[in-house]
Amino acid sequence: MDKFTTLTGIAAPMPLINIDTDMIIPKQFLKTIKRSGLGVNLFDEMRYDDDGKEIPDFVLNQDAYREAEVLVAGDNFGCGSSREHAPWAIKDFGIRCVIAPSFADIFYNNCFKNGILPIALPQEQVDVLMKDAEKGANARMTIDLETQTVTTSDGESFSFEVDPFKKHCLLEGLDDIGLTMEKAGAIDTFEAHAAQARPWV
């Protein structure tokens, strides 16, 4: 997995609540059996018209935000299905960090498996970051995972919470499966015990 340490980049504002995984990557793009190449279809139905032409109003179609690496959004980001195609599409577009007042559980977990940092902050702080994002390409936000801070282009800083284990994995780019396999002994012991206690399982 790609590491995430620090990032300074353009932030795209999406002041909408309940941005769901069907918006992030519509189902017709779940037909792939690969993880790559989904960035072009990120937010497909909001981004392109029926003829496949870009809708100029949509934030990621504006020149200032084509290179965005951060997304600032409303409450309950990533609600809906468990499709990991959502973070795959976000990452493939080039976005490495999403900031919102809250995230849906499965999406939040999926981000960490793909080198994306989701940051939940209080609404008032997200409002400040949203304003900063609206300044466009000249304003760059800085995210530092080690110190757990987001800093606006004006130098205003907010600290955020992140689970220590998830932080460690992201900073080091660690593969979860490899880590768990190191605990195979504990799983063997549990399985032997469970086979006695609940043999019908």
Added chain:
Amino acid sequence: MSPKTLYDKIWDAHVAHEAEDGTCLLYIDRHLVHEVTSPQAFEGLRMTNRKVRAPEKTIAVPDHNVPTTAGREDPSNMTEDSAIQVAALDKNAKDFGIHYYPVSDIRQGIVHIVGPEQGWTLPGMTVVCGDSHTATHGAFGALAHGIGTSEVEHVLATQTLIQKKSKNMKVEITGKLRPGVTAKDITLSVIGATGTAGGTGYVIEYCGEAIRDLSMEGRMTVCNMAIEGGARAGLIAPDEKTYEYCMGRPHAPKGAQWEAAMNWWKTLYSDDDAHWDKVITIKGEDIAPVVTWGTSPEDVLPITATVPAADDFEGGKVGAAQRSLDYMGLTPGMPLSEVEIDTVFIGSCTNGRIEDLRAAAAILKGKKKKDGLRAMVVPGSGLVRAQAEEEGLADIFKEAGFEWRLAGCSMCLAMNPDQLQPGERCAATSNRNFEGRQGRGGRTHLMSPAMAAAAAITGKLTDVRDLM
């Protein structure tokens, strides 16, 4: 011992390892797999030379992207992308030695209907699947939730998940339901009350007389949509109805093992003085037949209500409500019962079980769908379909002018050719009314099977109580 909730008890029985910071390896008893979210996980195993740790606990069935029309056993009758995903699952199931129900098998169907039907899902288990509606299995008092593809690979390789414990939330539905009110109305009303993020960080246990009174099918409908309320999982404590449903199922325990299992299952309830981090109580008699008006499952109103205005809401919801109204093509103040529809979809893991088909058929019996309306029933499994045919329900649907399809997810997520056209409006028994969910530009109103059947007859959103 300190008092525990049902969630606490199942959790404690499945922790294989706990780190100092509270990060746990939770052992998984059943892993359900489908064709859309698993190919990349199996590819990951191959690339790292890993095996499936517990193939005997891993069950695969294609459902999301399969056609629901006749002749689908022949891949040339599938779209190319469906054929590729189904062929990949065929191969992965064979190569890794996991249980498999191909499209040609009568037991094939939506993964969350097949699991309970075949007795794979049992009380006290941990169940995961690369699908958010895994919450369905919580109806058995199993801790069940959706996972992403990376976690699918993690469970395939290690039979565990890295987890931190969620908080406990109790949702109590007291008293009796009024006539015409169903499990779907309960679960939508709860989301309407708590919002789609109201359950974030929690596992919900549904309880109370109205929940106890539900059949297992109804309980599955309630737990199914726990995810729409933001919860990691929904649970209902097992009781006599649960045991009766499980007994004799192909993969349920038998004889002495059944007795041993029952002894444990009977301990699976929340202790009287257990701690709850959040409690919601709704009176059963206050729940009406409901529909959704917007593009979030929290946009729930009784069918007797009118379309709201954006200004009726606060904060970020004002903009979201306006966007929903524009997308849905609705005018504030219009009675919901005057909203005309083009399509009726009865099916999905929320409402594709036999009881759902019975409820819809009871309304449709001897009646016809409105002229020009497109209506389809997609049974949740081949076995549900066969039973409905045996009970004469299929004839009622066909005589009413409904298409009678083969089992699959179909128009719930519209990956297969079953889709809405732009601007088409659908009365749906599924679980999500998101923009574009049932087809680009399609407009979805969620409701119970009986309400969907009523809408098919009148061509409008309809109070089913007027037809009872």
